[in-house]
Each structure stands twice: as C-alpha cells, then as structure tokens.
Amino acid sequence: MANSNKEYYLTEVDRQPSSIYCMHDLMGETDITFHKHNKGQFLYTEGGVVHVTTNSQTFFLPARHYMWIPAGVMHSIHPTTANVIMRNLYFPTEHNEDEFYSKTAVYPVSELLLQMIIYTNRWSGDKKPIDKSAWHFTLSLKSILPEISIYKLPLYLPYAKDKRLIWIIKYMQENLHESIVLSDFEKLKGVSPRTLSRLFQSDVGMSFVQYLTIQRLMRAIDLLLENQLSVKEVASLVGYNSTPTFSNTFFKILGIRPSEYQKQASSFSPESFLAE
Incomplete structure (x- = not known):
C-alpha cells in the first residue's frame, strides 16, 4: 500500500542496519529533501518522471527505468506529477560487492525485472533472513542487476x-x-x-x-x-x-x-x- 508519510525516507530505512527495507509509495508531488542512507537504494518509478539530485548532478528517471543510489550518497527526490509511484528497495552493503553497486546511474527495466519489481509489492518495511520468501527474492533481484543492467542511460546533467x-x-x-x-x-x-x-x-x-x-x-x-x-x-x-x-x-x-x-x-x- 502507498504510504502518505514521507518521513520513512529519513528515519525508518536505516533503523535496522541488517534488514532489507521495502516501500511502495504513491508520491503525489511531494519532494524529498536532501538525505542519505547507510543502505544502497533501488528506485523504480511509474506514472511520471522523477528528478534525483545529488551533490554534483541531476539525474532524470523516466518510466520503465530504475536508478541505483549507492549507500552514503546525498540526494533529493522530486516527482513531477501527482501520479508518480516509487518502488524502493534498500539493501545493506555487503563485503566485496560488485563495483556496479558503487555507482549512481539509471538503467532500463527489462520485462523480467519489471515482473520481479511488481512481485515485491506484497512486502513493506523491514525484511530479515527469517522472512525467507521476501529476503531471498529481494536479494535475487539485487544480485542480477549487474548482469542485466548492461546499458547505462545517459540522462543526467552535471552542474x-x-x-x-x-x-x-x-x-x-x-x-x-x-x-x-x-x-x-x-x-x-x-x-x-x-x-x-x-x-x-x-x-x-x-x-x-x-x-x-x-x-x-x-x-x-x-x-x-x-x-x-x-x-x-x-x-x-x-x-x-x-x-x-x-x-x-x-x-x-x-x-x-x-x-x-x-x-x-x-x-x-x-x-x-x-x-x-
């Protein structure tokens, strides 16, 4: 379900450091101010365009694309229409992660990844290994990103x-x-x-x-x-x-x-x- 309280971006995501945090949100036109997380963020949008601003550039996230935001990267989020839905999955950083997860970038979403994203709608909040289905499924989604995200979308403009x-x-x-x-x-x-x-x-x-x-x-x-x-x-x-x-x-x-x-x-x- 959509969450009308946007404060979770700033408070809930990192409350349990080892969990995977899931949130599916109908944003309206609410901006999310500059913040950062201790977890890597998978951000997918539908229904409109979202602008994501970091300290050095503005990324343009259109429909049927996702953005990976590494842990510790300061960013703000700006939906352009009231119909924007954002699906967020926040992952704890793992030891010796693939270099892919250290780069902020936008990628197209394949049909396979889209179906996986939609499937995660059944979960919200913190998920831990005890939540076997949610934990293993979302980790699988994260693990395939370097393999299926070959083409980086060059829709960003440096300051x-x-x-x-x-x-x-x-x-x-x-x-x-x-x-x-x-x-x-x-x-x-x-x-x-x-x-x-x-x-x-x-x-x-x-x-x-x-x-x-x-x-x-x-x-x-x-x-x-x-x-x-x-x-x-x-x-x-x-x-x-x-x-x-x-x-x-x-x-x-x-x-x-x-x-x-x-x-x-x-x-x-x-x-x-x-x-x-």
Whole structure:
C-alpha cells in the first residue's frame, strides 16, 4: 500500500542496519529533501518522471527505468506529477560487492525485472533472513542487476560552475524549441564558439551537442508522458524539424521509439500498479 508519510525516507530505512527495507509509495508531488542512507537504494518509478539530485548532478528517471543510489550518497527526490509511484528497495552493503553497486546511474527495466519489481509489492518495511520468501527474492533481484543492467542511460546533467555557462545552459533550457548553435552565444554572451566548446568539456565533461541533446530528450519525455501531444508536435517543441531524426535520436539513447514510449506510458494505471 502507498504510504502518505514521507518521513520513512529519513528515519525508518536505516533503523535496522541488517534488514532489507521495502516501500511502495504513491508520491503525489511531494519532494524529498536532501538525505542519505547507510543502505544502497533501488528506485523504480511509474506514472511520471522523477528528478534525483545529488551533490554534483541531476539525474532524470523516466518510466520503465530504475536508478541505483549507492549507500552514503546525498540526494533529493522530486516527482513531477501527482501520479508518480516509487518502488524502493534498500539493501545493506555487503563485503566485496560488485563495483556496479558503487555507482549512481539509471538503467532500463527489462520485462523480467519489471515482473520481479511488481512481485515485491506484497512486502513493506523491514525484511530479515527469517522472512525467507521476501529476503531471498529481494536479494535475487539485487544480485542480477549487474548482469542485466548492461546499458547505462545517459540522462543526467552535471552542474555548471562557470557563470557564463550557467547563463547559457539556462538560455538553452528556455529555448529548446528553437534551433540552437554554438555561434548564437557569441552575440548573446560574447563567448566564441571555440571558447564555449572548450568550456562545456572542461566544466561539465560533455560537448555542447551532448548537453543540448539530453536537455531536449528530458523535455520530450515530460511532454510524451503528458500524452496530450503527438510525437510530431513533441519533436517540434524540443527543436527537431524532422520527426524521423527525433525518433532516431530518442531510440539511440533510450532504446525505444517515442511513439512506443508514449503508448506504454498511457497504458499505466497507478491504482492497478499498487493493487495487491
């Protein structure tokens, strides 16, 4: 069942250090402030987009994807719609764990993993070895993640530190529907294309094109999940004159066509997903 009290994020997860903590929650639009856990966190969402912010970057967690947050990583959680459901499994850190569990990242969810996630809905709160079914099943879910999570989703945007770049990134975000090229900023901000190109690489570790593409896809996913616009309209609103180009870019990065992504999202029902 959904839990209306969000304080468990800050108080209950680590109360019993050796337990696996399970929580399935209809979030509404409640933000979870900066916090950390002594356990690794498996976070899966349905019904909308969730932004997860760490000390260095903001991750974008869309439907049919999960995020692994290592133990000790400071983060805040920001659902974008009232229908967002979050399924959380918190695991105690094990000795000599796979390197996979030390990295914060977002991954697609396979059909196998989705069914396993849904099955965990029957459990909530602390689970220990005495709870044999819950304990062994959830540990199995965790153990297969390094094997099935081959493709890391590059939907994250590092924070810029340079004041010029902060302004430029904000401008890009507010004008995604326009054609944006490096040379635009020589007139707007007095930064040459060569200087700006180097600035992106040195400050955020991405090229200008990479950063702009991720910005556009993040906004596109928001629009697709609203399910009120066609793929062609969404493509235009995020700066693509060609719908096939938009679709191909979307597929290359997310592994699914925007039309199929929208179809999957529209078939989602929070009530059925939370049902026992």
